[in-house]
Amino acid sequence: MVEREEMDNLLLRYYEGETTDDETLLVEEWLVASEENRRVARQIQTIGLAADVAEISSKLDVRKALGGVHRKMRQKKSSRYQVLFRGMQRAAAILFIPVVISWFILYLDKDEQEIQMMEVKTNPGMTASVELPDGTEVTLNSSSRLRYPSRFVGDKREVHLVGEAFFSVVKNDRQFVVGTLNHSEVTVHGTEFNVEAYGEDGVVQTTLASGSVCFSFMSNGRRNQVEMQPGQQVVYDIEQGKVTLKRVNVDVETSWKDGRLIFKNTPFEKVLKSLNKRYNVEFVLKNASLKQNSFTATFTKQRLERILENFRISSNIHFKYVENADINTERQIIEVY
Template identity: 75%
Template sequence: MVKREGMENLLLRYYEGDTTEDETILVEEWLEASEENSRIARQVQTIGLAVDMAQISSRLDVKKALEDVHRKMERKKVNRYQVLFRGMQRAAAILFIPLVISWSILYWSRDGQEIQMMEVRTNPGMTTSVELPDGTEVVLNSSSLLRYPSQFADDKREVKLVGEAFFSVAKDEKKFIVGTLNKSKIVVHGTKFNIEAYKESKKVQTTLVSGKVSFSYVNNGGRNDVMMQPGQKVVYDIVQEKVVVEKANVDVETSWKDGYLIFRNTPFEEILKSLSKRYNVEFILKKASLKQSSFTATFTKQRLERILEHFRISSNIHFRFVEDGDVNAERQVIEVY
């Protein structure tokens, strides 16, 4: 039996095509040993495109790259997992942390010039960080998507976000614009702020840590702008097309990016939503009265079971992991009562 650390190293070499015949057999037997192993393998496959894309030429010859891969496949038989990785400059695969950062390149013409776009996605329950071409740092939360160009235009820096992210925007004369749901957008020059814009929530929430931003949103067919000050939070209701500006607890709103969960008199439903994002689980609240409860707590990097135990001991709240026999289910269901 290969130890965990040994399997990690073995898989790194396996996906780069550097394993011996015996090692290849060992890895493939592990992949076939369980559905969980196969699920992890499918996730790891997509990481093959995350090969220092930011350093690849903006004139990447995709056709030639594909031809090179096809030639290698014809010269030597390779298995279905290795095909995606051969011919790549470098591939980094972390097996036991099922994080997938998928990068894609899209091309279209604008004024006769070819434009390259990058796309980063995070798996449920995972976070990652990205540095944009201008030096802006972005931390992406669970189940989020960020799309941006490999080089910004001369007049503005613009990205698209679905999900949640924390931005530390590099100072520049060019405006930095984050477009998100329902044509809403945040316009900044140099600042730090958090945006939460998941499709299922039907809301866009922006918390400003420092600097100034303008929140622009659609209302009755027109466009309105709200200037924000540090420590403020804007909540945009997409359905009603209304905006509420309120004082924010910055530490609570942004703690996720540092691996913490901070709650300050936070409604229990909101706590469950945060835990759902962090641990990729689905909570079913069976006791309606719990919706009225609020809690204050700080969790660092505890396992979910430890956190749930905290609520059980302190507040007599019980949790039951639902087993439905579906090994392909993407999320664990937990009943709360």
């Protein structure tokens, strides 16, 4: 059996994408073992995310702070809030990250706390999961940002998303509203759906996995609505103010949340876009005729180099890594020809 401190360090490496295949399997088996394990993992993921946002180079301080929190949490349950306060004080003193402090706020007495606006961000090439105050589970894709209150009040549960996320909404009498770009909204009571709304794309896509949702959008200064059924996707073109409703393969559209990439007769440009988000790279298409290609394949934990090699062998498509002298460039550029 893995010791707690060893698992803490393993989880930090897991969320940083540094575990081996065997270690990844061990972590995933531990996560499905109990709800308590998943709760601890979410705490560790939040602390690790906070460290990434702050660009703290040394992981030693993070692990030291985390160890202090867990040692305090093992003390008497009756002093739980006081222990968490002292432990998180030490973590915050090391990290200086508002995200960590916001995470701690969730453990205060809901009757005594003020409503705080929380924000969770994902780094390029990374995903993260968060549980909202009502129990709704959200998985964020690469380079995404979700804002939500520390507790929901009134007749609506409202959040705001920039980027991509998959929502598993807990059903209750209050509407759940996801605000996205250009005042567009997805309104539900309890269902599962995917929203993609990256600012640079100028498009909002909503894919419904189960239940029913209402997508509303602005066009010519007026608000319009589209009712969706499972297996449908709404594509909202912000510049034109128009929407397209079509049937899609939900598994293909949402496979990213499970760490997979599924392509079924998928246009090559869309394939490259998925790889772009997954591996934080930028593809430059040098041969326009490649846009006519489409692919069917499934990838799980393969490295990018292995995936590109599969394309080369199957379709004679070549990739060239561009040597960039600018060390401040965030993404590796890859030419495709």
